[in-house]
Amino acid sequence: MTVANYSVGRAPRPSGLADVLDVVLDKGIVIDAYVRVALVGIEILTIDARIVIASVDTYLRFAEAVNRLDIQPKEQVAGLPGLMREVTDSSSRHRAKGALGGLKETALETADDVAEALRGSPSSRGHHNHSDDGRGLPAGRYAPAGRRGGREG
Amino acid sequence: MPVVLYGIVRAGHLLPGPGVQLGIGSPRAPLRLVRSGPLAAVVSATADIGEIGEQEAVRHLEILQGLLADGPVLPVRLGTVAPDDSAVRAEVLEPVRDSLPERLDAIEGLVELHLDVGEAEESELAETVGATSLAHAPPPQDLDGRLQLGQQIAELVVARRTEQAREILDALCPLTHADRPRRHHGGPEDPLLSWAFLVPAEALADFDTAVDRVRAALPHLTIEYVGPLPAVDFVDFPDRVLTDAQPAATGGDTFDGSGRWGWGGNDKEGQEPR
DSSP states (O other): OGGGOOOTTOBSSOSSHHHHHIIIIISSBEEGGGBOGGGHHHHHHHHHHTOOOOHHHHHHHHHHHHHHHHTSOHHHHTTHHHHHHHHHHHHHHHHHHHHHHHHHHHHHHOHHHHHHHHHHHHHHTTGGGOSSTTOOOOTTSSOTHHHHSTTOO | OOEEEEEEEETTOOOOOTTOOBOSSBSOOBEEEEEETTEEEEEEEOSBOOOOOHHHHHHHHHHHHHHHTTSOOEEBOTTBEESSHHHIIIIIIHHHTTTHHHHHHHTTTEEEEEEEEEEOHHHHHHHHHTTSGGGTSOOOSSHHHHHHHHHHHHHHHHHHHHHHHHHHHHHHGGGOSEEEESSOOSSTTSOSEEEEEEEEGGGHHHHHHHHHHHHHHOTTEEEEEEEEEOOGGGOOOOSEEOOOSOSOTTSSOOOOSOOOOOSSOTTOTTOOOO
């Protein structure tokens, strides 16, 4: 029973649903005719949850963030990261949760999507292992217009 | 009575102890083994599997982890329901009886551990850009200029991530049986490190210590360390099993696909190499 002893720093299970599903959904042996429709809502959820924001958005965010760094007096720059890390950590976690919840609801409500995903599921299984191909753009992330101009000081 | 499937183990495998004795569905029935030849499927009876959500996914994983205590286990996809025990024997275990035992042997005594490492963006930027001229250049007004600046910064950030990832892997990989990435690395949206390690179960404590050392050496990183998990990233098993059963065995389904993919997957798109 060596494997049952958990170290303090090791979590028994992933904190994110996507990583749980990675083991029980993506990597599991598939017995075709037995996979239930009830599952499909989750499948849509995983695929969507793995969509990564586009590079353009990242570049703009980096550019903007550096301007922000520059307005701090130099000696404070070193002390800043720790403080800011906490803030972003908690806020991004909330955002992720909200997004997942929303996706799940939508996915489960839409019967057409369910049927379609069932048919399309074999081809989408490879998604998460790869980087750039097939990476969709979530609605609303493409135009960071609201954030673009605001930082000139 | 329909049964929910969780994993495939050797016929002599023991069921998990207290805390992991019930399956999913309603009512939740006890786990049991359906044996055929050298293999057994871990199942629980259910009249109605209901909707599968996050709780059921976590439960499924808990069951697999509970099984791991007595030896290797290969997961069956979440939400798989067979009409009855004889269908499990004939249509799940029989088709894999020649191929699966050796895959179970290959991961005997080994467990999988995941490490997901990241750094807060502000910290990355301050460390990579703070010391360069980029931080003090006047911010470009036009979109192209901003994109170009962002791209330059992204390159520095990615280089820093790669360097730190290498440092972590250098510290941990000597303790492992095998290791492999779990995500793509090297792009600006990619993680610093998302990696799977295959470690002897008996050497788990050593690996824990090594991870603790990494944490102490790199305190600015957030490190999610998870396991032990079934060694799914290191087993090359057939990921589709042919069944001749009628779909929708338990009622209420609208599954009307043919679902007759064989091992070769002749007509199937997306047969990913494993």
